[in-house]
Amino acid sequence: MKLSEIAAALDARVEGDETIMIRRAVHPSEAEGPEDLALAMDKDLLALLPGSKAVAVVVAEGAELPPELTGIIRGRIVVKRPRYAMAGLLDVFEKPVHAEPGIHPQAYVAPDAVVAEDASVAPFAYIGPRARIGAGAVVLPHVTVGADAVIGEGSLLHPGARIGERVVLGARCIIHPNAAVGNDGFSFVTPEPGSVESAKTTGRVVGTNVLLRRVNSIGTVILGDDVEIGAGATIDRGTVTATRIGNGTKIDNLVQIGHNVQIGTNCMLCGHVGVAGSTVIGDRVVLAGKVGVADHVKIGSDAVVAANSGVGTDIPAKSVYMGYPAVPRARAFEQYKGLARLKRLFADVVDLKARLHAVDGQGKAPAKPVVAEQD
Amino acid sequence: MKLSEIAAALDARVEGDETIMIRRAVHPSEAEGPEDLALAMDKDLLALLPGSKAVAVVVAEGAELPPELTGIIRGRIVVKRPRYAMAGLLDVFEKPVHAEPGIHPQAYVAPDAVVAEDASVAPFAYIGPRARIGAGAVVLPHVTVGADAVIGEGSLLHPGARIGERVVLGARCIIHPNAAVGNDGFSFVTPEPGSVESAKTTGRVVGTNVLLRRVNSIGTVILGDDVEIGAGATIDRGTVTATRIGNGTKIDNLVQIGHNVQIGTNCMLCGHVGVAGSTVIGDRVVLAGKVGVADHVKIGSDAVVAANSGVGTDIPAKSVYMGYPAVPRARAFEQYKGLARLKRLFADVVDLKARLHAVDGQGKAPAKPVVAEQD
């Protein structure tokens, strides 16, 4: 591909020789010659160019090439928003996963399952009774598609993905390795009110959970279009109706979504996020890594929750929350600042007591002579 | 099924026409006609009924149907403890997973494994040497049962479950998709005391971990009867003896149980809980989502630990703990309250300093005139 063609795909401009033929996009340290396009869209990467064999590069608008590279870098693509340009570049140089057309003879497809003609079903994939695999969908090795599940067109199921019975995936979903969609909810009930019920209301354990009776899940999971579920993530089915994840929402590795949860469109839930049962999350919400969200809470659209936070209450739209328990970001920062200055505050109060004792003779006399601290 | 029959199964009473024939249990918004029994056992669900096509409903004792439904709702089941009734309802309307009797020709069963006649072994299931699969057990696609493992009668192994060698499951266990039971413990030792040992004792890093020698696990995992292990959860085997999980204990998705851990009966460990090696957990303990428990601690029976807490010390029986580090709940609330009021406390102390300066002339003069705050 010519440098000019790549630039056109990115809606960017070329400086220098736009006819250079490119074969790969690489990290500057891995450039081996003129066919390698070195990606140097930030300062750190730019600084690696002098030691690189790069001849063609991608740089950010306004970036200055080190002067010693004059004459060595023969062509460069100049982009405006580097992170966005990166997405475009990696579309151009994508390395799609290996998949052969048709149903492999070592796959299992139930006699009454329906697999679109141009779909790909790999060795050791299992397609259950009455399941439907849409046009262009790719089912990689060791994937399980349960009975009556529906896989939308163009979806990609990575090795070890588990799609439970009756689960519905929209178009172009990507389910990463070993993700499990459609597990039974974690729902048990005690004949009499148990320890958790009393702990929540009274703060003490009154009843005991002598028996845990299972609440079966007869609902399902419905994913919209363009949803991604990360490696090892787990999405539980609804108790009676469906757990739903809206169009364009991206869920990272090892995330846990409880039964009956409703998630809107274009959300991002990062690694190890956990959302307990029946919680409702709006559109475009971002939950950073390891955020935990309690059951039955509501998170408004466009809210952002910082990493490691524990959300126990509703969160308004467009707000930024953090901490455990999560509070508005400004308040959390105030608390951290307070914590960091706490030692000094204790010293101040000791000093005030001593000085006040000198004035009113009350309280305990100071252990050492009073020297007012100067702050 | 007649409405009266369903009510009988729940030990509940019917009001109205008890002869209505029911085919499905549904969310009120999904009721399509007289054959759909709408579950409306809380206020939110009740409020959905006027917009629903429901004719038969389940409601909680004391619930008032909206007046406009008179004549439309023809029969209702009235239940006392809604969550418990839900369990009964979902037993009646359970949708059991698809499983065919016998060993599928595309399964692998070692010649010396023993599979009960009425057990089900799906395509691509692997049963290792000398493993034993009990009566009525269901082994779904892509399950691995290692050599010498024992699966108790009526147990259900979901797709991708990994049962390690020599692991023993009691009766009626459910292992959810991609759970792994019987992994090697995470146990390594340095020739000389390493960084962790010095960090724990001195707070500083003295030794360095120049080499990590593996401590092999020759123990196993033993699960009691009616144990559930959630999707993607990982249970490590004991070093020399067994990691044990008692009868009726339920473990949620993505939980990690370390080597040698001993867990009692009827416990509930929620999503993302992590329990480090050799910790001992009593009976009926509840660990809410994301709780972390250090190694070698003891948690007494009936204790409840709130979500996101980090437990580093023993916890007494029947106590409620929370926070990081976890402390009794009342103390944790006190700390959160204190944190929230910290900003005000700092202001108070600044004010006290200024006023005391006016009295004793010591310390620094206030930056602005003293105005006593009124609280």
Added chain:
Amino acid sequence: MKLSEIAAALDARVEGDETIMIRRAVHPSEAEGPEDLALAMDKDLLALLPGSKAVAVVVAEGAELPPELTGIIRGRIVVKRPRYAMAGLLDVFEKPVHAEPGIHPQAYVAPDAVVAEDASVAPFAYIGPRARIGAGAVVLPHVTVGADAVIGEGSLLHPGARIGERVVLGARCIIHPNAAVGNDGFSFVTPEPGSVESAKTTGRVVGTNVLLRRVNSIGTVILGDDVEIGAGATIDRGTVTATRIGNGTKIDNLVQIGHNVQIGTNCMLCGHVGVAGSTVIGDRVVLAGKVGVADHVKIGSDAVVAANSGVGTDIPAKSVYMGYPAVPRARAFEQYKGLARLKRLFADVVDLKARLHAVDGQGKAPAKPVVAEQD
């Protein structure tokens, strides 16, 4: 094996009869006779010996056998560093996983894949196009090895391990059940600056993530020699170059490693640790259970981070950090101490206000008569 031979393997000495023939190493409570070597290298285990049928034992240097065991325990191995001796003992008594030599007929091996002659490939293992399996490597059931992946000699892939395309494993790596190495990075970009960018810089949500554009991952994962990846752990591939994990590093269950992360040698990352994209971790670093590390930070060699901590900034070499946000350990302890004494501090300030009011007449009069507290 003779007791003396075992002692020789541990570089330890025998007291008593060194000719006892040993068949198993067991927990004291599980000793059944003279062929069982009871491991009693700490006080708790030692205390179990009187109720045990043990005849041969391993004890720590300086341990006193209970006097009633004289004449019953006929031989004992005495070790200096028990945890290290344990590693040696479990090497002697290791129970290696079942694996048959050669490629099982129910495996799938792509025609152009290369499997070393003495490697083992189990039923339902999948070896993709051009993949290479090194000498002595063991590929257990349900493992996926993607196209062009390289498995180093002597590596062991447990059931359900997913090795993505182009991923490279060094020698003697162990990939535990259902671990997934080489998943796509979690990387999306909005056409215009989105909510996270504004939340980080201004603390408020300005832009909204109307569209999340995928940033494809064309990089890979490279593991050094002797690396272990725990059950259910997920390691994402680099965006352009490789995510790297150095020789001897051990990663526990359910750990998540983001794209482009660089980890040095001999590190230990415990259960549920999460490391976000592009972070750089030195050598011999220890991250305890549930630690979260933000993206693009640097953790120096030999640093130790305590369980449940959230790391948002660089951490110097050889330091011990803890808390959320993580700070040096001494400072964290100071903060916890402060938090625990906060209630008292509030009371002190109330008291000071009341006493100062008595002196200067300012502020609010105390609600009750001033009684100076005696501390």
